[in-house]
Amino acid sequence: MKALNTVYSSLSSGRRYEVWFLRIGMADGSGAWWFRYLLLNPGQLGCTAEHLGKPVQVWATWFPRDDAPRTFIQGFDLDSLALSPRNTGPFYFRVGQNAIDESSCRGHLVLEGHEISWDLHYTSTFQVNLSSKGWIGFTRTPHSNAVFHGTIRFDDRIFNAQPLGYGLQGHNCGYKHRSLWRWGHAYLPGQNEGSTLEALTYDMPLGLMFRKAVLWHSGRPHDFTNIRDAVSTNFTWNLHGKSRDGYQLHASIDGATPGIHRLPYLRTDCSGTFDVTNNSLANAHILLLRNGSLIAELETTGGAVLEFGGKASVPA
Numbered sequence: 001m002k003a004l005n006t007v008y009s010s011l012s013s014g015r016r017y018e019v020w021f022l023r024i025g026m027a028d029g030s031g032a033w034w035f036r037y038l039l040l041n042p043g044q045l046g047c048t049a050e051h052l053g054k055p056v057q058v059w060a061t062w063f064p065r066d067d068a069p070r071t072f073i074q075g076f077d078l079d080s081l082a083l084s085p086r087n088t089g090p091f092y093f094r095v096g097q098n099a100i101d102e103s104s105c106r107g108h109l110v111l112e113g114h115e116i117s118w119d120l121h122y123t124s125t126f127q128v129n130l131s132s133k134g135w136i137g138f139t140r141t142p143h144s145n146a147v148f149h150g151t152i153r154f155d156d157r158i159f160n161a162q163p164l165g166y167g168l169q170g171h172n173c174g175y176k177h178r179s180l181w182r183w184g185h186a187y188l189p190g191q192n193e194g195s196t197l198e199a200l201t202y203d204m205p206l207g208l209m210f211r212k213a214v215l216w217h218s219g220r221p222h223d224f225t226n227i228r229d230a231v232s233t234n235f236t237w238n239l240h241g242k243s244r245d246g247y248q249l250h251a252s253i254d255g256a257t258p259g260i261h262r263l264p265y266l267r268t269d270c271s272g273t274f275d276v277t278n279n280s281l282a283n284a285h286i287l288l289l290r291n292g293s294l295i296a297e298l299e300t301t302g303g304a305v306l307e308f309g310g311k312a313s314v315p316a
Contacts, residue, residue, distance in 0.1 A: 004127055004142035005091040005102055007084055008173045014043040015268045018173040020093060020100050022120075023280055024148050024165040025187060025303050032167070032259075032280040032302070033152060033159075034061040035107060035118065037093050037100045040266070042078055047270035051075035058098045060109055060116045061261065062154060063280045065302070069261035072111045074098075102142070120150035122169060125193055126216045130200055137174025144168055144216055145187060145194040166194060166303065176268045178202040180311040182229070184237055184253040186284035186304035193219075195298055197251055197286055199239055201229055203311075213241050213249060215288060217296060222288070224249050235260060235279065237306060247295070250287040255279035255306035265309070275313040282306040 009018045021036040036059035040046050047053035054075025061071040074096075082094040092101045097108035097117075104121040124143035131139040146168050152159040166187045181202035188195040199213035211227035224241030231237055234256040241249040259281035264273035284304040288296040 003089045003091065003102070004129060004140040005171050006089055007086050007091065007093075008138070009039055009042065010086060011078070011083070012043040013041065015041055016173070016175055017041070017177070017268055018171075020169070020171050022105065022122075022146075022148075022169045023167040023185065023305050024120075025167050025280070026159060026165045027161050027163055028159075029065065029302065030159070031062060031064040032305070033118075033165075034063065034278070034280055034305075035059065035105065037095075037098065037105075039081075039083075039093075041268060041270070045078055046075075047266055052264070052266050052273070053270070056081045056095050058095065058107055058109065060107065060118075061278075061280070062116075063259050063261065065258075065281065069259060069280075071261070071263060072109050072114065072116060074109050074111060114155055116152075116154050118150065118152040120148050120152070120164070122146045122148045124169075125219075126196065126221065128198065128214050128216075128221065130198060130212060130214065131202075131210060135175065137178075138172065139183075139200055140171045141185075141198060142169055142171060144185075144198060145196045147194070167305075168196070168198070174268075177265060177274070178310060181309045182231070182237055182307070183309075184282070184284075184304060184306045186253060186282075186286070186300055188284070188286070188298040188300050188303065195296075197284065197298075199227075199229075199237075199251070199253075201227070213239055213251070215249060215286070217288060217298070222247050222249070231308075235277070235306065235308075246290050248289040248292075250289070251284065252286075253282055253284045253304050253306045255282040257281055257283060257302070262313070274310055276307060276309045277313045278305065278307045280305040
């Protein structure tokens with residue numbers, strides 16, 4: 001499979017976003033961290049001089065177990081970015097004291113009276129190209145069952161358990177954001193390696209919907225494209241699917257737990273923002289069956305992330 005972190009966007013692209021991100025559920029149960037390295041409309045130098053409109057951005061979000069989530073965003077000018085060539089490895093993205101490559105990342109932000117720094121590396125045994133629509137956009141997961149090592153500092157607090165946490169490293173790109181999407185990822189601890197479920201649905205032209213879920217379990221992937229999904233009013237996503245080789249999936253990702261966070265995302269046409277709702281401390285319960293017989297029951301408390309965007313975003 002082609003290296004899934006490889007840069008797609010040209011720096012002359014006038015309207016495009018490309019983002020490399022990580023979600024880390026802390027092994028000590030204290031919460032979850034979310035880091036994003038974003039390229040926005042580089043050919044027109046972003047949208048505005050404000051941090052949310054800068055062509056290069058680094059985001060850090062802390063989802064504490066016992067308090068409200070907080071996001072910190074630093075914007076940078078394009079000439080401060082060092083980026084690997086398009087469609088060529090090895091991948092790297094470097095700006096200031098912040099960087100991400102194929103298997104590590106680091107950062108240092110000083111914002112709003114707070115200081116956040118991180119120095120991480122990660123390994124995994126599964127990657128997936130979840131959705132690929134050419135220049136329109138894609139959703140890739142280079143590290144689906146990622147195990148993280150390293151250190152995160154938030155003011156005087158130091159996170160350095162080993163392993164530090166579990167989750168994923170993803171890579172998304174598009175001409176514009178979908179007007180409606182739902183996405184979820186769950187890391188489910190196992191004896192030898194973690195199982196993961198990643199699911200995505202979004203609107204397409206002519207009233208169509210894209211739906212797919214991939215379960216990695218016991219060393220093999222199960223692809224579910226025949227998906228039915230439903231959303232409850234309390235930010236829970238239920239999915240039911242069938243695979244071509246006879247497996248059935250029943251999954252529920254519950255984002256109604258404390259930790260719901262709403263963020264404004266800037267439209268790539270610079271016409272304003274729209275809401276994205278994310279809970280990186282969600283719960284998940286998964287049943288895998290074949291011909292009606294239970295193969296596995298998987299569950300995590302706080303080890304999942306659930307995100308709704310655009311028209312799917314949960315009202316405040």
